[in-house]
Amino acid sequence: MLWNMMRSWPGSGRPTSTPSTSSVGQGSMSRGLVRRPQTLLLKIPSFPLGKGRLTSLCCLPHLHSLTPETLPELAPGEPEFHCAERVMDLGLSEDHFSRPVGLFLASDIQQLRQAIEECKQVILELPEQSERQKDAVVRLIHLRLKLQELKDPNEDEPNIRVLLEHRFYKEKSKSVKQTCDKCNTIIWGLIQTWYTCTGCYYRCHSKCLNLISKPCVRSKVSHQAEYELNICPEAGLDSQDYRCAECRAPISLRGVPSEARQCDYTGQYYCSHCHWNDLAVIPARVVHNWDFEPRKVSRCSLRYLALMVSRPVLRLREINPLLFNYVEELVEIRKLRQDILLMKPYFITCKEAMEARLLLQLQDRQHFVENDEMYSVQDLLDAHTGRLGCSLTETHTLFAKHIKLDCERCQAKGFVCELCREGDVLFPFDSHTSVCSDCSGVFHRDCYYDNSTTCPKCARLMLRKQSLFQEPGPDVDA
Secondary structure, three states, X not given: OHHHHHHOOOOOOOOOOOOOOEEEOOOOEEEOEEEEXXXXXXXXXXXXXXXXXXXXXXXXXXXXXXXXXXXXXXXOOXXXXXXXXXOOOOXXXXXXXXXXXXXXXXXXXXXXXXXXXXXXXXXXXXXXXXXXXXXXXXXXXXXXHHHHHHHOOOOOOOOEEEEOOEXXXXXXXXXXXXXXXXXXXXXXXXXXXXXXXXXXXXXXXXXXXXXXXXXXXXXXXXHOOOOOOOOOOOOOHHHHOOEOOOOOOEOEOOXXXXXXXXXXXXXXXXXXXXXXXXXXXXXXXXXHHOOOOOEEEOHHHHHHHXXXXXXXXXXXXXXXXXXXXXXXXXXXXXXXXXXXXXXHHHHHOOHHHHHHOXXXXXXXXXXXXXXXXXXXXXXXXXXXXXXXXXXXXXXXXXXXXXXHXXXXXXXXXXXXXXXXXXXXXXXXXXXXXXXXXXXXXXXXXXXXXXXXOOOHHHHHHHHHHHHHHHOHHHHHHO
């Protein structure tokens, strides 16, 4: 049949016909002829050729030059289509189905370790800087990550765990890079389970939870919210028995067996696992020296200072009253706070001010509407940078505008100087007024200090009290 097809091929001297796909023999095979320059491609899918070999294409170069005499005779029992010239290599001789070098389909830790050793051996045998060596290194990384994943607990762990007053919450983020506060190693969020304390923000692997020995700093802040106000109160390594103040690991200044690092806040010494050379502003240096330079502190002190930074626990007038003589910013801030306290009664009794919630302008510094003595470390930081003075000035202007211009009810609560009875309506927070400490009467400052007699309002209230005590007598006798 092959000869009959070739007779109809162009150039064979016989009439040509266009070949088409048709069934041959019993209809078990379909074939098509494609004309190309000097080459005939015969498509024979899954047809046995020779002794047990499989092929899908038979390439017959210069097929039109063949004659029946040049064709090889077919052996009895062999297929009719036999090409002795060349068989196209389609890559079937390659091993496409065996596992790649270094890849090990492991299901337990022991098998993964065996696969890692095999991959490491392959990397050593391959040429340096070759593509195959780079691929083997990538496979080694994947195997080690898989091993770490099997070592860590699974995802069936509880979302919340309570330990030593810590309230740990299982994190869902997989892309954020964090460091474990216990073992001081990187937390790989993609393959490792990790927890964060909602109180002190302590982060650790799930496998490190049971190794934690330090209680939550939030509990100390709640029960004893106060600072160490002595500058770096060092007692020496001998007082700590040459051990870390937190984990009790052996330490020394020589670095053997571990380096001793001093915390500038507590004055104590810590190991490298408990002291990462973090920097923080020391409250004692601020209130005594007005020094805001960050210094090295331990991890525990860093978390404590971070939780305490916004708590108003510093009474500067008692700790260091001379600080107001040398820091002009504090004097201005104290005056603004005093004025705001004088404005507070106007807002409490004003319906419009309550609806506008003007006092919420200071919701981040609630202690500013309660007293003028307490400060937080954040207040002092903002005062040092100038942000607090600008913010309080804007709030002061807004409050004064409501009382003196926008609200008629608040305007009606103003005062007239009873000493001179001249001038505009006065308010206790005006810069040119003075307030009587006994009756809260408001006067011009010059009038108040020039008048050597008693306050007229206080005298009038005293006469009224005396008249009240004297008038009921005759009524009782009658």
